[in-house]
Amino acid sequence: MAERFAPGDRVVVRLDDPRGHTRAPRYVRGRHGVVVEVHGEHSLPDAVVARGDATPEPVYAVRFDAVELWGAGGHGVTVNLWQSYLQPDEVTA
Template identity: 45%
Template sequence: MDGVHDLGGRQGFGRVRYTLDAQGFHAAWEVRANSLYSFAVRSGLFNMDEYRYGIERMDPRHYLTASYYERTITSLATILVEKGITTQAQLEARAGGAFPLAGPKAAGRTNPSKPQAFKPGDKVRVRTDHVPGHVRMPGYIRGKTGVVVGVSPPYPFPDAHAHGVEARDEPTYDVRFDTQDLWPGAADKASVHVGVFESYLSPA
């Protein structure tokens, strides 16, 4: 899904701002938001990929102006409405006003029928797939070539897992990319490591 949430590798945003030893929460409602979301996942109401996709579906203007935990609440509420656990009217009555939800879902897709397995040292190319639903492939590596340097345990294919369709487990590969290949003429020489699902890769 090529949405406003995928800002990795984009230029013009300046240096990344951060605070050493920053607090995880700044208000009591943020603790409650995080607790509700964690409880919902642990209770099996939805999975992490559904949760991420709920955030990705937010209206771009809402997404860009929302805090981290406001995005959490929006995704949580959207999914609970979609699953019939609550209604938008009930949420707005509780909030005493408008309660914006994320947009509608796309269909999703299952794993490719014959994924290619890789091992450390293999040279791979990231596929150039453009999908309307959830995808865990950063846009800035699409079509780029790198080298596998590690393999992580299998996990359900997120493009399917976020949509409630068959999601077979597959490994992710730690792929090393050269920054000058990712951003020709616009990056210092360095390496970037990205965890890439098997179905996003092909032999280079």
């Protein structure tokens, strides 16, 4: 699957609340971050569990400022997220 994002791109994590398995941590859903690295292609766990679909897709390292996640803090948190979890951040792009 083609890479939709590149390092430096601003993204927002989809605010989904799926009924089944997902590996989009709840604490970053709906939060704005920046793609810092591309970490290869891997099967999307949601699709593997839901319908046995192991199609690989790009996974990114996305960095969030602590303030964006928690409203406070000077640290950064970098989370690995599958492409399907991400949308372009068009508001601040």
